[in-house]
Amino acid sequence: MNLEETLKQATVQIFKEEFDADITTDAVTINITKKEHEGDFTIVAFPLAKFAKMLPEQTAQKLGEAMQAKTGIVDRFNVIKGFLNLSLTDTYWLNRLKEISKNNSYGTFSPNSQKVALEYCGPNTNKPLHIGHVRNMLLGFSMSEILKATGYNVTKMNIYNDRGVAICQSMVAYLRYANGATPKSSGIKGDHFVGDWYVKFNTVCMEEITTLSNAPADKDEAKKLTPIYKDAQALLLKWEAGDKETIELWKKMNEWVYEGFQETYKLLGVDFQKDYYESETYKLGKNIVDEGLQKKTFYKRADGAVAVDLTPDGLDEKVLLRADGTSIYITQDIATAQLRYDEFEMNKLIYVVANEQDYHFKVLKLVLQKLGRKWAEGIYHLSYALVESPTGRFKSREGKTADADDLISEVLRIAEEKTKELGKIEGFTEEEATKLYKTIGLGALKYFILRVNPYKKIIFNPEESIDFHGHTGPFVQYTYARIRAVIRKAGEQTNGFEIPSGLNLAAVEREIIIQLSEYENVVKTAADKYDPSELANYVYTLAKTYNKFYHEHPILNAESESEKKFRIALSNETSVIIKKAMKLLGIDVPEKM
């Protein structure tokens, strides 16, 4: 049981004994005491006053006295207005630190025998990944780490939108102009190579519009009349008919794209255990539609299309099968969800998908529930907002700034530049230095994105580079590296990190222990809220507090041997938690920087 819970229960107990009042732990509000007041935890007495039949201030006073007398862990307290500020004993905190440092799996919960299917990334195969995918992947990967830490068995999944008119457009341009070039022959990364042909398609399309005799004013309408556009449509039909040559080219070009994606995944450190392809699922869903018709959950409209009425749930009528009998996006997704359940029997099915699709996932979950799928209760759409430039939404046409690979190499370049400037790589081999740039550069990028609450949009200004100072990934990494340096030195002087008793803790020291003590709650909260930013903000606060301590208190030259041992242990444990928290964010920490 965690400390807050203990204090709450103590309060309930005391209310029973002292005031003969039955209250529940829910009625007790407990916070970490604000910095400007003395104390570790604060119990808010206002809502309790009526149960005690006293004024809030008197209630707080009485409660404080009883807490001090009965719990054995409250050293002293003060009351300001209706706030009861409790200070726990140094002994309590020292024991807490001992407990945490003894427990190697602190912050990791035991397996709960629940399975999670986590879908993220979901790229189209006609162009390279962009900054939006980066946010998606970082969120997805971090969430999987967090859920694993909270005891879930997680399977990461990707789904490739590998068919349709877009990829055919790349193919048409390739056929017309490439002369058999390949990524290898041209020295271009596969996904960019294919993306370039997609761009070429659009360029040619625009050119051809000017040659049309009577082009409509509407650009999109005009596009459809161009020869190249018609070629792409024709190619799609050939693809659907299973034309051998078309399929071969399609496979070849997709393969190039996958090779390119793999590189990016590897660089970012994300992975998947299971891949799905739209080309294999796009016809699925007929069975589900039949089932829905049978159950009268769905109905056939006069025009032949099958639909479901969601107006009672505040949504609209939703078509699930075209009049010509072909399946649509939502139907494929419903079928794919079923497919996943059949294979994994997961308790949770999480989709990391941009908030443009909020409506889609509401429908998805609702329809499955209407079909009586109990497991649909476990569907969660981890919706995130777009990454935007200061002038608005990133358009792929706006050029390189939104491209994932460019973004990554830019941040690696900056990491290298700054590291060299600071002269931090003395004694590093070339290989070690490169690894360090990667650790820091990616740390900066990942932290920059993950520290923002998913549902809030991120404003990213490509003109200003990502920061390495202040509230950033490198700040946390630096704190870690500094601790490690101390520990390395201490290693020669002490055996183990034993924690002496009977010390007087400085304010910063107990603040650090309190924060370390909160870590397991933060992991739980991040999992419950599906929000890695909880952890990102936590680890920053911890690092910041530690830096203050580091500056104010000598560790290896502490006043006494027991002080020294304690501070080494405190530092070590802080580094352990920083590393764990960063790992849940998918961020590495360097031993030296």
Add this chain to the structure above:
RNA sequence: GACCCGGUAGCUCAGCUGGAUAGAGCAACAGUUUUCUAAACUGUCGGUCACUGGUUCGAAUCCAGUCCGGGUCACCA
């Protein structure tokens, strides 16, 4: 038109299951290194928490309405 999400310091963000004088970072300015890594630390400056009303002992937080920004309401994905 209906619905969903945002609006907190010049900028980027915390705080939002109601609690004390609204917090960080960046930027600006002033300091800190004979001591464990200065990618650090300390201080100054900076706020009608979009607006109006309501509920409450207490509202950035909850409710209603308004304004601004974005998104969705496809037999596209």
